[in-house]
Amino acid sequence: xxxxxxxxxxxxxxxxxxxxxxxxxxxxxxxxxxxxxxxxxxxxxxxxxxxxxxxxxxxxxxxxxxxxxxxxxxxxxxxxxxxxxxxxxxxxxxxxxxxxxxxxxxxxxxxxxxxxxxxxxxxxxxxxxxxxxxxxxxxxxxxxxxxxxxxxxxxxxxxxxxxxxxxxxxxxxxxxxxxxxxxxxxxxxxxxxxxxxxxxxxxxxxxxxxxxxxxxxxxxxxxxxxxxxxxxxxxxxxxxxxxxxxxxxxxxxxxxxxxxxxxxxxxxxxxxxxxxxxxxxxxxxxxxxxxxxxxxxxxxxxxxxxxxxxxxxxxxxxxxxxxxxxxxxxxxxxxxxxxxxxxxxxxxxxxxxxxxxxxxxxxxxxxxxxxxxxxxxxxxxxxxxxxxxxxxxxxxxxxxxxxxxxxxxxxxxxxxxxxxxxxxxxxxxxxxxxxxxxxxxxx
Numbered sequence: 001x002x003x004x005x006x007x008x009x010x011x012x013x014x015x016x017x018x019x020x021x022x023x024x025x026x027x028x029x030x031x032x033x034x035x036x037x038x039x040x041x042x043x044x045x046x047x048x049x050x051x052x053x054x055x056x057x058x059x060x061x062x063x064x065x066x067x068x069x070x071x072x073x074x075x076x077x078x079x080x081x082x083x084x085x086x087x088x089x090x091x092x093x094x095x096x097x098x099x100x101x102x103x104x105x106x107x108x109x110x111x112x113x114x115x116x117x118x119x120x121x122x123x124x125x126x127x128x129x130x131x132x133x134x135x136x137x138x139x140x141x142x143x144x145x146x147x148x149x150x151x152x153x154x155x156x157x158x159x160x161x162x163x164x165x166x167x168x169x170x171x172x173x174x175x176x177x178x179x180x181x182x183x184x185x186x187x188x189x190x191x192x193x194x195x196x197x198x199x200x201x202x203x204x205x206x207x208x209x210x211x212x213x214x215x216x217x218x219x220x221x222x223x224x225x226x227x228x229x230x231x232x233x234x235x236x237x238x239x240x241x242x243x244x245x246x247x248x249x250x251x252x253x254x255x256x257x258x259x260x261x262x263x264x265x266x267x268x269x270x271x272x273x274x275x276x277x278x279x280x281x282x283x284x285x286x287x288x289x290x291x292x293x294x295x296x297x298x299x300x301x302x303x304x305x306x307x308x309x310x311x312x313x314x315x316x317x318x319x320x321x322x323x324x325x326x327x328x329x330x331x332x333x334x335x336x337x338x339x340x341x342x343x344x345x346x347x348x349x350x351x352x353x354x355x356x357x358x359x360x361x362x363x364x365x366x367x368x369x370x371x372x373x374x375x376x377x378x379x380x381x382x383x384x385x386x387x388x389x390x391x392x393x394x395x396x397x398x399x400x401x402x403x404x405x406x407x408x409x410x411x412x413x414x415x416x417x418x419x420x421x422x423x424x425x426x427x428x429x430x431x432x433x434x435x436x437x438x439x440x441x442x443x
Contacts (some may be wrong), residue, residue, distance in 0.1 A: 008059055009058070009059050012059035012062050012063060013053065013056075013059075013062065015062075015066065016049060016052070016053055016062045016065070016066055017053065019049065019066050019069060019070075019073075020046065020049050020050060020053065022073065022077075022080070022081055023042065023045065023046045023049070023069060023072075023073060024046065025080055026042065026073060026076055026077045026078070026080050026081060027042060027043070027046065029080060030076065030077070030078055030080070033078070034076055038072070038075065038076050039076075041072050042072050042073075042076055045065070045068055045069040045072050046069070048065050048068070048069075049062075049065045049066065049069060052065055106297065106298065107296075107297055107298045108294050108295065108296060108297060108298070108429065109294075109295050109297055109425065109426070110292060110293065110294055110295065110432075111292070111293050111295050111312060111326050111328065111425075111428075112289070112290050112291070112292045112293075113290040113291045113292075113293065113328055114213070114215030114216075114290055115215055115218065115219075115290075116218075116219065116406055116409065117329070117404035117405075117406050117409060117410035117411065117412065118310075118328055118329065118330070118404050118405045118406060118410075119368075119405065119406040119409075120367065120368045120369065120405070120406075121310070121330075121358055121405045121443065122290075122291045122293075122310075122328065122428070122431070122438070122442075123288075123290060123291050123438065124215070124219070124290040124291075125213065125215065125216045125219055125287055125288065125289065125290045126219060126287075126288045126290075127216075127219055127220070127222075127223040127285050127286070127287060127288070128151070128285060128286040128288060129223060129226060129227060129283075129284070129285045130281075130284040130285060130286075133280075133281065133284065136153075136155070136284055137153070137286075145286065148434060148435045149288050149289060149434040149435070149436070150288065150289025150433065150434050151286040151287065151288050151289070152286065152287045152289075153285075153286050154210055154211075154212065154283070154284075154285055154286070154287060155210075155281050155283065155284045155285075156201060156208045156209070156210040156281065156282040156283045156284075157208070157279060157280070157281055157282065158203045158208065158276040158277065158278060158279065158280050158281070158282055159203060159206050159208065159278070160203060160204055160206055160278050161203075161204065161275070161276065161277045161278050162203045162204025162205075162206075162275060162276070163203070163204065163271050163272070163273075163274070163275045164201055164202070164203055164228075164271070164272045164274050164275070164276060164282055165201070165202040165203075165269055165270060165271045165272060166179060166180075166199070166200070166201050166202065166224075166269070166270065166272060167179075167180040167200065167252055167254055167267040167268065167269050168180055168240060168267055168268050168269075168270055169254075169265060169267050169268075170244075170267075170268055171380055173380075174377075174378060174380055175237070175241060176237055176378065176380065177237055177240045177241070177268070177270070178221070179199060179220075179221050179224060180199075180200075180254045180256075180265075180267045181197040181198060181199050181217070181256070182197070182198045182200070182254070182255065182256060182257070182258060183195060183196075183197060183198075183214070183256055183257045183258075184196050184197075184198050184211070184258065186211070194213065194214075195213075195214040196211045196212060196213055196214060197211070197212055197213075197214050197216075197217050197220075198210070198211050199211075199212070199220065201282050201283070202269065203276060203282065208282055210283060212287065213287070216287060218409070223283075223285060224283075227283065228272045228273065228274060233378075239273060240270050243270045243271060244268055244270060248270070248271060249268045249269060249270045249271075250268070250269050251266055251267070251268055251269075252266070252267050252268070252269050253265070253266060253267070254266075254267045288434070289433070289434050291431050291433075291434070291438060292431070292432055292433040292434070293312075293328075293428045293429065293430065293431055293432070293442060294428075294429045294430045294432060295312050295425060295426045295427065295428055295429060296426045296427050296428075296429040297425060297426040298426070299426065299427065300424060300426055300427070304334070305331050305334065305400065305424060305427070306331070306334070306355060307331055307332060307333065307334060307337070307348060307353060307354075307355040307356075308330065308331065308353075308354070308355025308356030308358075308359065309330070309331045309355075309356075309427050310328060310330060310331075310427050310428040310442060310443070311328065311329050311330060311331040311400070311402050311419075311424070311427065312326060312327070312328050312424075312425040312426055312427065312428060313326070313327055313329075313400075313402070313419050313423045313424050313425055314326060314327075314423045314425060315327055315423070316423070317420055317422065317423055318416055318417065318418075318419065318420070318423070320384075320415070320416035320417055321416050326425065327402075328428065329402035329403055329404050329410070329412050329413075330356065330358065330402065330403055330404070330405055331400055331401075331402055332346060332348070332353065332401050332402060332403045332413070333348065333393075333395040333400065333401030334395060334400060335395050335396065335397045335398065335399060335400075336394070336395060336397075337349055337394070337395045337401070338350070338392050338393070338394045338395075339353075339386065339392065339393050339394075339395070339401060340386065340390075340391065340392045340393075341372045341373065341374055341386045341389075341391075342389065343371060343372065343373055343374060343389070344362060344363060344365055344370070344371020344372055344373070344407075345362075345363045345371070345372065346359065346362070346372040346403070357443070358405055358443075362405065362407070369405060370406060370407055370408050371407065372403070372407045373407045373408050374386060374387055374388055374389060374391070375387040375388065376408065381411070381415060382415075383414045383415055384414065384415060384416070384417055385401075385413065385414050385417070386414050387414070395418065396418065398420065398421050399418035399419060399420055399421065400418065400419045400421065400424070401413045401418060401419070402419050427442075428442035429441070429442055430442055
């Protein structure tokens with residue numbers, strides 16, 4: 001592109017250089033296909049323009065040589081000259097794609113946080129519940145919220161009047177009920193393969209389905225507790241247990257993955273103690289997008305990760321996880337470190353850990369930071385490391401230990417172990433979406 005303040009002489013010289021470059025490209029790619037007369041005319045035009053550039057001829061003389069060369073190129077250029085508009089756009093996007101691929105591979109990549117294991121430092125998908133149809137946004141406001149917050153509206157409308165019920169899996173060891181679901185394949189943005197969980201509610205035995213992203217599963221269950229028990233999980237579970245023991249429930253078979261008989265499980269259908277009229281919402285909410293980050297892939301080629309860093313890694317070579325995903329946690333231990341949790345403080349090598357402002361907030365449970373925790377009695381999945389007070393773990397060579405800031409609701413190295421150094425991607429750089437107070441440099 002010509003400089004905005006270049007002189008006419010310089011602009012013409014730059015133009016002449018581009019014309020000569022195109023002519024040379026035609027000559028080298030098509031000289032075996034050209035008639036001798038056309039080849040001779042092309043060589044003469046190139047030689048004349050090259051000579052005038054070398055002699056720094058004035059703009060008017062360069063223009064005459066360009067005008068003499070153009071019809072020759074039009075006659076001999078084939079697919080090289082003139083280019084159609086479509087070919088130019090294809091070339092532009094191809095080059096842009098190569099540049100972006102290089103940047104993404106070696107310098108910066110993007111990553112969307114799906115869950116709230118790093119809350120409140122970073123936010124995963126969150127629910128905004130509407131308790132009545134009057135609170136729900138209209139079409140215009142819904143579009144604005146989609147653009148600025150990534151908000152996706154969901155609602156389940158009662159087809160008839162009656163009590164709301166749902167299916168639950170029962171875990172007898174902890175006497176806990178878990179909302180049942182079916183796993184389905186879907187398309188994100190109509191293109192990218194994804195997995196959704198379909199939850200089914202029943203109004204007077206008539207099913208009402210609602211699909212949410214698989215990563216929203218835990219948040220959805222918390223939302224159901226909020227709607228039907230004001231957020232009190234213990235109360236919600238007691239209500240379900242009381243209903244089941246009183247015989248106000250029935251056993252049903254749920255096929256978690258359609259078409260797979262080995263995914264059949266027995267569930268219990270239990271009333272939720274709430275009735276709705278025909279046309280009223282069973283559930284009405286928005287799914288707010290998780291934070292989208294630019295991740296610095298470059299720095300860790302020269303500097304080792306240090307405790308306190310936000311820490312993005314892949315999980316394909318962590319056997320206990322298996323599925324290859326991107327995770328974000330906070331780096332707690334590097335090779336050789338010994339870690340211990342004395343609730344709510346995390347100790348590294350015998351001292352309260354340092355390296356991040358988040359650690360100080362965890363220790364004093366400030367600004368919604370919950371502090372670090374050992375195994376909870378209500379936790380169904382057993383911890384492998386740091387489960388009990390006094391437990392310690394030493395990080396082996398070539399590995400790291402990563403913990404979520406939201407310790408009570410984070411599946412992290414306490415459960416599935418160490419992060420191999422080969423799986424480290426980089427550190428969070430910038431929250432670029434959604435447009436909230438968290439927009440800006442990552443921390």
